[in-house]
Amino acid sequence: MGRTLKSRLEVAGIYLVVLIMFAVILYPLLWAVSISLNPGTSMFSSKLIPDSLSLEHYKWLFYDPRSDYVLWYKNTIYVAVLNALFSVIMVGLVAFVFSRYHFAGRKNSIYAVLLMQMFPVLMGMVAIYLLLNLVGLLDTFAGLIIFYVIGGLPMNVFLVKGYMDTIPRDLDESAKMDGAGHLTTYFRILFPLVRPILAVVALFTFMAPFMDFLTPRIILRSPEKFTIALGLFSFINDKVGNNFTMFAAGTILVALPIAVVFLILQRYLIAGLAEGATKG
């Protein structure tokens, strides 16, 4: 009898902890939603449970002539698609070479890439700014995309290489035996097999421009070229309390699709990540 009571108490305790965590997790998220639905632009007057709900901030983002929100969204999608595309192409090929070829300097180049992955890109921001200025790529999407693709390359290469190493080499060696060239081997044999991890890379690189405000802040200058994160940051950067409702509304429209995609794909994400980390 005492045993079941103890067990019940334990389960109750677990549920209590879970409930507290629910509250802690959901409170800021719900708060942001409620702010975005509050009428008026000031955070001072807003309440957790608003007296009246209003969609005025969402409407403002889309219809007000002073709002660049739609433009920012378009810019971000443009950058994100190209970033994902080029990243997947380059990362796949480089990982393929690292995983499958013996060549003089292989070990040293892997060391070099590993080392580069360790240094935060932020450390060289001044130089990036001056360099892009010198070659005329400052304030262009091309500059931003090049920076994203190359800057993220080292880390992504290791993710994919680790995954590729787990695929038996017999497969591509027998393809070589049958006379397949380098690229044929990659695209016909290995590419289909590493698609899961490349999908992870594509997702990460696609999402990066939505969340990163720092790089665009340094590379992009004109407001009509802003990406969404930079644009939203500019809402609240100057005067904290005043535009916060607009910021909240704009944020929710970005966070919602990302969160949904993430929750749907998280199972594959974890599997891919764990695989790459333990085997890489």
Place this chain on the structure above:
Amino acid sequence: MQIQQAATGGPQTLAGPKPRTAALLSVIPGFGQYANRRYIKGTIFLLLAAAVGIALSAPIVNGIYGLITLGSNPETDDSRTLLVEGIIAVLLLALFTSAYALNLRDAYRDAAKRQEGLRIPSVRQAFHDSWEHGFPYFVIVPTFMLLTMIVIFPLLFMICLAFTNYNLYNSPPAHLLDWVAFDNFAALFTEGVWTKSLLAVLTWTVVWTLVATSLQIALAFFLALLVNDARVRFKKLIRTVFILPWAVPSFMTVLVFAAMFNDTFGSVNRDVMSIFGTSVPWLTDPTWARIAIIFVQIWLGFPYVFTLVTGVLQSISKDWYEAADVDGGSRWDKMRFITLPHVLYATAPLLIMQFSYNFNNFNIIYLFNKGGPPVPGQSSGATDILISWVYTLTFDQNNYKMAAAISIIMGLVVALFAFFQFRRTRSFREEGMY
């Protein structure tokens, strides 16, 4: 040398120049190849060398000259541009030197092959061969060139800046920069404000990295164990909610938190703390700001570890626990001898990465409170970690020289960490396998 050739080569050894002669002739690229009767290859080398020599020797010389002087006339010279061009010139010079060395080696090898009586492949054959055998280089070389520009070049630039006098009051284009050797480092370690700031930032960086990461791992582990309990229902719902902080872009949640923790109108003080009748200066008091920022990082960071640990917990075979039951093992024993080793073994590399992630976690520090609140007598704020301090120095205070010097110190820490990480990384233990 000659005896050896006579011994190995036989009569046809006289067919071409000695390898060393060919290499010597290649001091002018192409001539050694001509001597080897590789006329097309020789012409290509000669033309390439001439093109590089004519087009780039002036910029390279100018670049290196500019790098040394950093400009002489403030009206026409911009030291920053000269610095950029100088570094690029040095990188190009390194590239051409290695190409030149390859040219010498090529002449030597071809001559050696001819002396051994091997047929040298035609140019067309050579092109085919180079694709066939050199494929890795076709991928790696361009990749590394790009990486050099985007990753290595900026680091070199930063290193150079640390040895100049570039700050707000002495900045191009109005002023010229000068090399000042180790003055900036000397200032960092001797001048009161800088020493105090550096010590404070270093301490807080270490505390922040260890405390925030450990707590987020501990909480995640604890929650994963609870939710994994067989008696708990609605597991899927619970896990989905627990992952939410990871799913929402952190850039946005940190800004939301920053507003919530606002001293005067933030909802934490208005809605939560008012229940207890107090108000806490979350953003203006150093200690409270640190507590708040660690709390926010735990909120943001635990779902990732939670998911990892949950994955491992589900994969541990039930046989282990049944065997432990038979042996009369207590719950604590099972935890210590079965669960913990399994989880740690599978997730250790990722957990270590969490530490290095937080060490460089610029986003949360900067977005939450911009490293603040400010501390009197210090150039850094109370929650500034190394990277956010560097950012503030660079972009807000335009004190480039000190930012660069601190970056180098940070780079040393990272390199030290990298060194230990290398030795643990599995890729390198398995390297011998292929």
